[in-house]
Amino acid sequence: MVHIINWSNFRSDGDPAEYTTKQRSTDIARLLANTVRAVNSDPYIKQTYGSVSFTSFPPGYAVCRKPRPKEPSKQDPYIFGNPKGSYSSAVLFAPHVVSIIRGNGSCSCTNCGPNGSTSNIESTPNAIHDDMEPAFPPTPMDVDDDEFPVNTNIDEDGTPNVLTQLLDRAWAGEHFGQAIAETGSMHWLLENEAAEFPDYLKRVKRTPRWQFRLGEVVLVARNLKPGDKLRMDDATGILKIFSRAYGPIGLPIWEAAVVTQLYPKSFGIGILDQHGDSQGTAFDGYRVEPVSEIGTNNKLWSTRYQVVDPLNMRPFSHWRELIDNADLNDPNACHPTVRHAMLAMSSVSGVGRYHFTANGQEARLYFKGVYIGAEFLTQGDVVRFSSPQHLNSFGNDVLHIKHMYLYAGLDRDTEPKGFHLQGIGYTVDRAHAHGNFQRPVPVEELPFRSMRGYGLWYKMSADDTIVRVNYARVLTRLGEDNYMKIMVKHSHTKVASGGGATHMGMPDHVIDLTYGLEGVVAAREHSSKFDPRIDRSIGETFYLADDRVEQLDLQLINGHDVGQKARFGFDSAPQPLQEAHLKSMFRARAARPKAPAPAPKKSAEYEFTEKEMEFAEAFMDKYEAGYTQRQTEGDFDEFISEAAEDEKFKEHMAENMAKADDILSRL
Known part of the structure; x- marks a missing residue:
């Protein structure tokens, strides 16, 4: 009662x-x-x-x-x-x-x-x-x-706003934890089915961590002709463009671009063999779109997309080494797209919210992934971070990510305060190790065996103790050692203590963990000063965006006008909601040239398609009319049940499915 x-x-x-x-x-x-x-x-x-x-x-x-x-x-x-x-x-x-x-x-x-x-x-x-x-x-x-x-917690389209309901309970002082499943939301269904985000996350976890991901900002060299390749000139230690016929012919021009489609099929580190015979054709690689300026409506750069060989791409964090310490205050020191991308480096957005907790003082919204600056991070990644407990921690400490959450206080100012990443900490500096873990971690006990190329690792905490890192202290994802050896040949140093650790399975020479980190810090300082979206008057240094589209201020993705309300993060609703946008923007599909035009349909097949489309449109009109007229969740459930039990509809669909099967069997 x-x-x-x-x-x-x-x-x-x-x-x-x-x-x-x-x-x-x-x-x-x-x-x-x-x-x-x-x-x-x-x-x-x-x-x-x-x-x-x-x-x-x-x-x-x-x-x-x-x-x-x-x-x-x-x-x-x-x-x-x-x-x-x-x-x-x-x-x-x-x-x-x-x-x-x-x-x-x-x-x-x-x-x-x-x-x-x-x-x-x-x-x-x-x-x-x-x-x-x-x-x-x-x-x-x-x-x-x-x-x-x-319940008044519904969106403008009548969909229950699950997050608002959970926040209401948190504000009321309730202590609880609850999984988020928005099966009553058309947006959620499109994200998880049309956009295939769960499948994409599985693919990310299966692929090497050096490979680029959807929505990431990368450096690309596009001034190469078919057959040309980037290769380190062993004589000078400089990355140059090599022609199969003439040898070194020039230097690459590095541009900043957003990855919008992935490589066609799985591949390994062998594809980066700089001395191999592969041609690296124009249709082999990632589709990338140059970064346009943030805060303006001039987005013409994004229309100049290209499919780029992974050998001609680098993490954006390497900009300082590749562009020879470019002066960001000099407009001619680097490509305009690099300067555009710099503005977004002090920004963050979450992807795939799945759990909510509240303890009376703080609410936490857990995500499956997070974009920090140029990179997309997810559970299981190893990231470099700077520890506030150690003044000399720059480049020495990493975190094996277990959880990522957005947190907010439950006081009057309930604005989100930022992200925290939780996980197990490892360090190459023995002074940072936990008292009980002064011995190096065996290779087989590391999160990834490929970490061995960076030296000897020690645990920063006890086995069950979680290290929590503020998002602003997270630097970059740690790639496999063999990738760094190919990309950065000259950044190896001799192991200082003991001249190697053969018994631990470590190489005599290790990779410099600090490579690229100075560029990350410089880019974030520049972004914090000049990103027009950061309110510096109240001490803000980072921009917290709702999604990747807002984070990079995108308007076009894969040729689709996504506007300010759509997203490149699978997590908020485009207005108007268009399934085609989601499919083209977020599906982890292969980057490939345009397919040839299909053969003309036979007249009978065309008539069948027209008839089927007319019926589908009529049914959707009826569906939308019923959907918009509902007043309560009970009304909506009743409407769905009636639609599902529509005998005429089921008979029509069964008849046409049989026709479709017959047509397909004759193709």
């Missing part, structure tokens, strides 16, 4: 004079629902009524908007009416509401004090109340649970 509170049976101390000059808010549904939830968590309410509900605040109380002290342009809802002060959240207001329901004048809210009482009703000149003595306990009207008002 849910007991409906009739405020006419209670004396309220609310005073309208407290808000007559303030801007009233009409959007009170969430705050009201949170207040009801918080009131129901009070022991007195549970013991006396079980649960209660009310459709308005106590008389004399209203929600008004109030500017933030540090950001006057942003306003938050506050509850006004108590002469002793306003309330910034439902959790703070709930004890005062309970005191009004109890009617004993005792209140422990933040305004009245733990030993205080509610405002004197009789002495409050403008208080709204009647002369009726409050019943104790009152006799509210009883209703069944299924008659409770419909």
Whole structure:
């Protein structure tokens, strides 16, 4: 049973004079629902009524908007009416509401004090109340649970907003953890089925970590002719363009581009053999689109896409070594696309939310992947990071990622504060090792055997202790040692202690872990200063984006106009919602040339297709009409059931599927 509170049976101390000059808010549904939830968590309410509900605040109380002290342009809802002060959240207001329901004048809210009482009703000149003595306990009207008002946490299209519902529970002080499955959301279904994001994640985990991923910003050399290859000139130690006929013929021009389609099939490190005989044709590689300028509508660079051989690509973190310490203040020191990409290096966005937790003080939203600057990171990756506990940790410490989450405090300012990555820490600096792990970790116990090429590794914590790293301290993904040996031949150093560790399976020469890290730091400093989206006036140094499209300020992907509301991260809804956009943007499909035009259809097949399309369109019109007319989740379930049981529809589909099978068998 849910007991409906009739405020006419209670004396309220609310005073309208407290808000007559303030801007009233009409959007009170969430705050009201949170207040009801918080009131129901009070022991007195549970013991006396079980649960209660009310459709308005106590008389004399209203929600008004109030500017933030540090950001006057942003306003938050506050509850006004108590002469002793306003309330910034439902959790703070709930004890005062309970005191009004109890009617004993005792209140422990933040305004009245733990030993205080509610405002004197009789002495409050403008208080709204009647002369009726409050019943104790009152006799509210009883209703069944299924008659409770419909949940207001729905999107504009009528889809339940699961995240908002979870946040409401967190704001109400509830401690819980819950998996996120938005099967009632068309957006979620498109992300997981049309966009094939789960399958893509599985592919990422199966492929070597040096291989580039969808949405990553990379350096590409496009000024090569068919047959030319990039190769290190052993005589000078400089990367040059080599022609099969003439040898070294010039230097590469490095541009920054976004990976929008992947390599056609799986491949290994052998494809990067700089002295091999492969031609590296124009149709062999990743499709990349040059990075356009952030903050403008000029996105012409992205239309100049090209399919690039992986041998002619490098991680964006290598820009400083490859472009010879380019001065970012000099517009002619590097390609315009590199300068465009620099602006996004101090930015972050999450991908694939799957779990939510709250403990009363903090809420956490867990993600399956996160874009930090140029790179996409996911569970199982090993990343380099700078540890705040060690001043000399730059390039010495790595994290084997177990979890990634966005966190936010449950106070008035509920804006997300950033990402944390959790995992097991490893270090090549013995001084950073945990006291019980002063001996090197055997190769077979490392997350990846390919880490051995970087030296001897030590654990930074006990076996079951998780290391937590702030996203701003995460530097780059750690690639396999054989990739770095091919790409960066000259960055090997002799093992300092003992001249090698053959018994541990380590090589005598190890790869410099700091290669490329100075470029990451310089790019982020530049981004923090010049990215127009970062509010430096309040101390921000990173831009927290909703998705990859917003993070890179993209408008075109694979030739599709995705606009500001679509995304390259599988995680928020394009407006208008177009399945074609999702399929073309996010499917981990091969990068390949345009397919030849299909042969003309035979007349019978064409008539069948037209008939089938007409029926499909009519059915979708009926479906959309029913979908938009629903009022509750029960109505929607009933509509879906009726559509599924439509005998005419099933018969029609069975008939046409048989025709389709017959046509396919004759092709």
